[in-house]
Amino acid sequence: MQVAVVGAGAVGCYxxxxxxxxxxxxxxRPDTSVLSLQNGVDNAPRLAAVIGHAVIPVVVYVGSExxxxxxxxxxxxxxxxxxxxxxxxxxxxxxxAAGIGITIAxxxxxxxxxxxxxxxxxxALSAVAGISYGxxxxxEGTRNVVTSAVQEAVSVARASGxxxxxxxxxxxxxxxxxxxxxxxxxAQDLARGKPSEIDFLNGYVVRKGAxxxxxxxxxxxxxxxxxxxxxxxxxxxxx
Amino acid sequence: MQVAVVGAGAVGCYxxxxxxxxxxxxxxRPDTSVLSLQNGVDNAPRLAAVIGHAVIPVVVYVGSExxxxxxxxxxxxxxxxxxxxxxxxxxxxxxxAAGIGITIAxxxxxxxxxxxxxxxxxxALSAVAGISYGxxxxxEGTRNVVTSAVQEAVSVARASGxxxxxxxxxxxxxxxxxxxxxxxxxAQDLARGKPSEIDFLNGYVVRKGAxxxxxxxxxxxxxxxxxxxxxxxxxxxxx
Numbered sequence: 001m002q003v004a005v006v007g008a009g010a011v012g013c014y015x016x017x018x019x020x021x022x023x024x025x026x027x028x029r030p031d032t033s034v035l036s037l038q039n040g041v042d043n044a045p046r047l048a049a050v051i052g053h054a055v056i057p058v059v060v061y062v063g064s065e066x067x068x069x070x071x072x073x074x075x076x077x078x079x080x081x082x083x084x085x086x087x088x089x090x091x092x093x094x095x096x097a098a099g100i101g102i103t104i105a106x107x108x109x110x111x112x113x114x115x116x117x118x119x120x121x122x123x124a125l126s127a128v129a130g131i132s133y134g135x136x137x138x139x140e141g142t143r144n145v146v147t148s149a150v151q152e153a154v155s156v157a158r159a160s161g162x163x164x165x166x167x168x169x170x171x172x173x174x175x176x177x178x179x180x181x182x183x184x185x186x187a188q189d190l191a192r193g194k195p196s197e198i199d200f201l202n203g204y205v206v207r208k209g210a211x212x213x214x215x216x217x218x219x220x221x222x223x224x225x226x227x228x229x230x231x232x233x234x235x236x237x238x239x
Numbered sequence: 240m241q242v243a244v245v246g247a248g249a250v251g252c253y254x255x256x257x258x259x260x261x262x263x264x265x266x267x268r269p270d271t272s273v274l275s276l277q278n279g280v281d282n283a284p285r286l287a288a289v290i291g292h293a294v295i296p297v298v299v300y301v302g303s304e305x306x307x308x309x310x311x312x313x314x315x316x317x318x319x320x321x322x323x324x325x326x327x328x329x330x331x332x333x334x335x336a337a338g339i340g341i342t343i344a345x346x347x348x349x350x351x352x353x354x355x356x357x358x359x360x361x362x363a364l365s366a367v368a369g370i371s372y373g374x375x376x377x378x379e380g381t382r383n384v385v386t387s388a389v390q391e392a393v394s395v396a397r398a399s400g401x402x403x404x405x406x407x408x409x410x411x412x413x414x415x416x417x418x419x420x421x422x423x424x425x426a427q428d429l430a431r432g433k434p435s436e437i438d439f440l441n442g443y444v445v446r447k448g449a450x451x452x453x454x455x456x457x458x459x460x461x462x463x464x465x466x467x468x469x470x471x472x473x474x475x476x477x478x
Contacts (some may be wrong), residue, residue: 001333004243008301011276013311015319015339020336035251080254094240100254100260131412171385186362188249193432 009167021165028053037080039119040200041112044083045138056091057083057108057117063182066097076179083108113157113164119184119201120153121146121172124222126184127196130228134180143173146216159212190229245300272326276319278358279439280351283322295330298350298352298365302421314419314472334379335412340383352396352403358423358440360385363461367425367468373419382412387457392444398451428445437465 005016011063016140019025028034032056036043044057059082063075072182079101088104095102105111125145136142150169157164165171189196204222209216240266258264275282283296283352297454298321321327323476327343328415329464334341344350364375364384389408396403404410428435435445441462448455 010305010311010424011299013305014301014303014313014317015334017311018317018337018339019334022333024337060250062250062253066249066252072249072256078257094255094261094263095258098257098263100257113308115333127378142430162310163475178446185249 019024033085035091039115039197041109041116042204042206042215043200054085056088057112058086058203059105059108059111061115063179065183065188075182079106079169081105081108094163107163108163109162110147113153113160113162114168115158115199116204117150117164117168118172118175119186120189120205120219120222122150122175123184123186123201124198124226125196127181127186127190128225130183130187130191132178132180133182133184137173139157145175145218145222149202149222150216152216155214156205156209156212158215159214160208186226190226196226196230198230199224253297257467272320272330274330278436279443281443282350282357282439293324295324295327296347296351298344298347298354300354302418304402304422304427307377314421318342318405320344320347320350328329338352342478343396346402348401349403352392352399353407354397355409355440355443356392356403357391357411357414358425359388359461361414362423362425362440363437363465364424365421366429366437367461367464369422369426369430371419372415372421372423376412376415384457384461385412388441388461391453391455391458394453395444395448395451395455398453399447425465429465435465437474 001024002180003016005012005025009018015186028051034047034051035051035058036047037058038053039060046054048055058080061079061081062077065073065075067073079089080095082092082095084104092102094105099223109217114140119149122136125131125142126133129136131139137146147169148219150172153165154168174202183191184195186198186201205219206216206223209219240263242255242258244251244258244264246417247255253315255264267290271292273286273290274290274297275286275294276297276299278299283294287294300318300320301316304314306312311433312360319334321331321334323343323345331341331343333368360373361372364370364381365372369410370373376385386408389411393403393407422430425435425437443460445455445462448458
């Protein structure tokens with residue numbers, strides 16, 4: 001029997017696990033395409049290792065938020081960049097027909113890292129201060145912090161063998177004017193008391209930098225500030 | 240194309256919504272069985288109205304918790320009671336073969352309400368005090384509150400045309416000795432900062448009681464205490 005457990009918590013995982021052990025549940029067909037639409041640069045291989053099935057990385061350029069149960073609010077953007085694979089052309093056609101702007105990226109690592117570097121620039125600052133991109137950049141010194149975070153991340157990317165455009169900092173500094181009211185996904189996670197992705201954003205640059213012998217003091221400070229804000233919220237909660 | 244969005248947040252709902260509008264995603268086959276394994280007595284019809292597909296109510300008797308990502312901890316129990324339907328016999332066989340104790344309930348309303356009444360007895364107290372079932376019942380006065388909550392809920396159930404066993408209070412008062420270390424699902428929700436089900440447990444008895452002209456002061460107090468605890472946690476969080 002084919003079984004899908006939707007919204008699995010402690011009860012769904014228990015029964016889903018028993019059904020899986022009995023040979024049902026969670027079976028991906030060999031021709032199923034699995035796409036990862038998360039921030040970060042190494043989700044596809046990590047997910048593939050867990051599920052034992054190829055995963056196609058996708059880079060997401062959308063401003064959206066959950067405005068309530070079953071209600072998603074679209075702030076702008078919506079394009080996707082999808083990695084090369086045998087299925088990517090057919091997937092792109094399906095997505096395009098649904099009104100989704102899509103490119104098949106011939107260098108998906110460059111695309112993933114460029115998005116990661118945008119996340120490293122803005123996510124932590126927006127989250128810790130609870131501030132949207134527009135006013136954020138008006139605060140004195142912010143531009144310097146953003147520039148340092150980007151420069152560190154670019155150094156780590158290039159030392160990892162990933163090509164990054166020379167004008168990335170100029171491109172990144174234009175984003176707040178284009179989406180002044182956007183709060184980062186990390187800010188949305190923090191406001192909801194959800195664990196943030198920060199260990200896979202600035203935290204990834206810090207880890208990768210340590211491996212490569214590249215100093216990343218700005219990214220480390222941004223990562224740690226988000227971790228502290230998360231902890232502060234949790235200890236404010238009753239156990 | 241068949242599309243499933245897994246772990247949908249603001250991004251997944253946005254793209255899933257566009258794909259659904261384009262004719263993909265979320266299509267249940269006519270012969271798909273949908274089961275609801277949630278606490279509360281009216282989830283099946285409410286879910287059926289949303290998805291436009293019959294839903295089979297299931298009553299769950301398990302103590303389990305999420306011990307971490309991908310790790311469910313089983314504390315005890317595990318039996319299910321499933322409502323009558325054309326598919327129930329085949330479903331019961333599949334579940335039984337997976338090691339799940341299952342009965343097909345000929346009076347599922349009685350079964351749902353009997354479980355609801357257990358939830359009304361213990362969930363709120365365990366949640367607000369952060370206490371497990373064993374020590375809870377040792378505190379002076381707790382037995383009286385539990386008994387009142389059960390008596391109110393039984394009155395509402397019977398006035399709703401649902402048959403409830405005469406010895407339900409004796410059966411319920413035996414539960415803490417059988418699962419002394421269990422925290423209620425409401426306690427687990429509160430500890431995680433998740434919205435609780437309380438409006439569909441004690442809160443359901445309060446609403447239904449108001450419709451039927453039956454006083455439910457104990458259930459109202461239990462419901463409101465959980466709501467206050469939820470609010471207290473939220474206002475302790477940074478926005």
